[in-house]
Amino acid sequence: MTPALTRHSAMPGTADLDNPLYYLENFETVVKWVREHHSDLLTSRETGLVDSLLALDQPARALVARMVMRTGDLFRLEKLNYPELGAPVVATAKALAHSGWVEDNPQLPLVEVFRLFTLAELRPGLAERISAAGLPTGAAKGLLKDTLIPLHPGSLPVHHWLPGLSSQVIRLNHMTLFDRLRLMFFGNLRQSWSDFVLVELGHQQYEQVPLSAESRAFDERDEVDRYLVMHRCRERLDEGEPPETVWQDVPPGNDNPWLEARRGRLLFELGKQAERGGNTDLALTAYQHSGHREARLRHLRLLERLKRHREAWTLAIAAGKESGVGSEEPGLERILSRLARKLGEAPPRPSPRPALTAFTIELDNPGGHPVEGLALQHLSEPHAPVAYVENTLINGLFGLLCWRALFAPVPGAFFHPFHTGPVDLHREDFVERRQALFDECLNTLISDNYKTRIRNTWHEKQGIASPFVIWPVLSEDLLNLALECIPARHLELMFRRLLDNLREHRSGFPDLIRFQPAHSDPDRRYEMIEVKGPGDRLQDHQTRWLEFCVSHGIPVSVCYVRWAGASE
Known part of the structure; x- marks a missing residue:
């Protein structure tokens, strides 16, 4: 059953920025709001995790909030310096490991080792691997990274990668849950935890709109899942994964206009990358199924470049007859003008345009x-x-x-x-x-x-x-x-x-x-x-x-x- 919001529901306030732990208060505003008003979209395991998080002592909750706001889920313990916690970070991390929120000796891929450690720290620990790869001892970090990562694809604890280095790496568990909570609160993953927790609440005034039971970003868990899949597809494209493999995981269309608009943006980006990579068939398919406002012109220009002029002409003529073409109109007119010359057709009469002073x-x-x-x-x-x-x-x-x-x-x-x-x-x-x-x-x-x-x-x-x-x-x-x-x-x-x-x-x-x-x-x-x-x-x-x-x-x-x- 959907949790109800009433006129008398307690509206969360903004934290006092003079409080050193204001970020924890703002962070928990999000977590508690989702727990109260979106619990039907969470599994029993997820609600249990949220409840266990909120039951931790204050230093542990604050350290979790700090890690959630940082990049990734792997952290060097000695780099976590937060005196406002009110307890030593090492002891707090140990307590989190005991409660299952932190893994205190995780296995990590070499790419994460390069992200977490400096060149001066990497060279001694990786000396044997550097030598075996035929690289000079003074090689730059970029060259070491590009050469060694493909040669060592497995994951190992940090002391195996860098023996003799005194450093502990911990992993924050359940980051997928925090992504889900953030998505259900904001309705997007564009807004980061740090944007909201560290800045927006304390520095901006908001119109107080009455909220009802329908005042939610998502009504079904499947909608949240679909959004998360599309978000991951976009991340994979941005990380350089071939569009052909990402295409296999793009969800089919559905009847949710908001999610369809997001799917259209994903397909438009996938089409652009496929086009740049020379896969014009996939690019055309992606543009054709994308409702993005720029997809149709991109589709037509690609058909024109492939010398499929008659096909482009037919589609452009049909597009020009639609109402609400808006920003597409100048681009359509230019395409039709070029195609008319190539096909020997009479170009459409341009819309009358007033003279500008x-x-x-x-x-x-x-x-x-x-x-x-x-x-x-x-x-x-x-x-x-x-x-x-x-x-x-x-x-x-x-x-x-x-x-x-x-x-x-x-x-x-x-x-x-x-x-x-x-x-x-x-x-x-x-x-x-x-x-x-x-x-x-x-x-x-x-x-x-x-x-x-x-x-x-x-x-x-x-x-x-x-x-x-x-x-x-x-x-x-x-x-x-x-x-x-x-x-x-x-x-x-x-x-x-x-x-x-x-x-x-x-x-x-x-x-x-x-x-x-x-x-x-x-x-x-x-x-x-x-x-x-x-x-x-x-x-x-x-x-x-x-x-x-x-x-x-x-x-x-x-x-x-x-x-x-x-x-x-």
């Missing part, structure tokens, strides 16, 4: 300063101040207006109290699941109520983490100027485009904004300006935002900067 300024830059800052100083006037905002202003206004929709307690969007935003932000059904809430927020733009809502949210939520609001940039003066000068109709247009594709459309906004509060035309009291230095050009996502603005009457322009005295 552009101007050029000449500046001195003896100090090599960023071009955007120099342009800002040049363009700014007392009656028309200029601010550097890039992707922060419009996103910030959107985040403040739609705060209640973004942080709505939708099942599966928040599953612990330390999220900086909804975890489903970039899933295809994100807006659909909150459509009524977003409609209510955007409907306030009909009157001046939206200004009050944005200002109130700015004051009430100051400093709370948000995926859209960058607090140090969005000052009250900038906020008030923007609300005074940007018409509600323009904000609605930009906000609705954001909602069309939050992943792609959150970037690409112009660098600068120039305010002209006294302008007689209320639609021209501001202008967004993209700055391009010498040799720089517009990126596709920037061009799409600029063209959108022009086609909807939103004032934008491109400022090209030329250095004074430079030849044409």
Whole structure:
């Protein structure tokens, strides 16, 4: 049965960073949260291990937490120097070995010996093996490693590898359990223990979203297992294992959209590595089954490179007819144009594109300063101040207006109290699941109520983490100027485009904004300006935002900067 979360469930707090063992408190916040709210996804053996961990004395629990946050599961005991434990590390490790949490004389492969010990320590201990391999005694560590590891594939205790060296290596057991706990808490393995335990809890404020029984990353143990398998597949690719062997272990598709998106990213990376390795058949298969946003273009380019032009043409034509192509459109148009010439076909008529307003300024830059800052100083006037905002202003206004929709307690969007935003932000059904809430927020733009809502949210939520609001940039003066000068109709247009594709459309906004509060035309009291230095050009996502603005009457322009005295 799924453990219930209620409005009255005790929410864990953040540890006092003045406490030397604050990391243990934060570490146990994760462990206890999973034990309480995800126990149905753990086996009886796993819950028993968690309970036994929490029953250890404080020094032992703190040493486990320290080792979990470090790389790997093998440690030199003399390198574990943590005086805040309140007990000697050697005695604490011995107690952990007695309770089964540590192996005190593990067998380890030679690759781990090279990781744990210095060259000065390795040379005496490996002297016979170095000599037998025909290597000079002064060989570099890299050469020793590359030569000796293939010759000695087995595992031995450290005193067999390095006889005479006074050092003890211990292994922390049950690291797979800690990975599972971390995954169920965060919903990903991208966030490390140290990121969370040492930094995030003590240095950030989080919106407190009510949690329910549905507020979990995973509902079935099989989903956790599937994620872990895919994560290991990606690690194997990164470690250099051939994509052909990794392919055999990629799980089949399923009906979980979130896990399918992750599977799509794995297949895209596998396809790229197969393509680089010359296995074009596997690359094409991986791209074809990947839902990654870049996979289709990569698939088409590979077909084109293989001179399978007709096949590529047919697929590209079909892709161009789909709605929501978005960022693929320029790439598809370029591919179709090339294929049309090779096949003698009439190229598809390109989408009509509005002309962009552009101007050029000449500046001195003896100090090599960023071009955007120099342009800002040049363009700014007392009656028309200029601010550097890039992707922060419009996103910030959107985040403040739609705060209640973004942080709505939708099942599966928040599953612990330390999220900086909804975890489903970039899933295809994100807006659909909150459509009524977003409609209510955007409907306030009909009157001046939206200004009050944005200002109130700015004051009430100051400093709370948000995926859209960058607090140090969005000052009250900038906020008030923007609300005074940007018409509600323009904000609605930009906000609705954001909602069309939050992943792609959150970037690409112009660098600068120039305010002209006294302008007689209320639609021209501001202008967004993209700055391009010498040799720089517009990126596709920037061009799409600029063209959108022009086609909807939103004032934008491109400022090209030329250095004074430079030849044409």
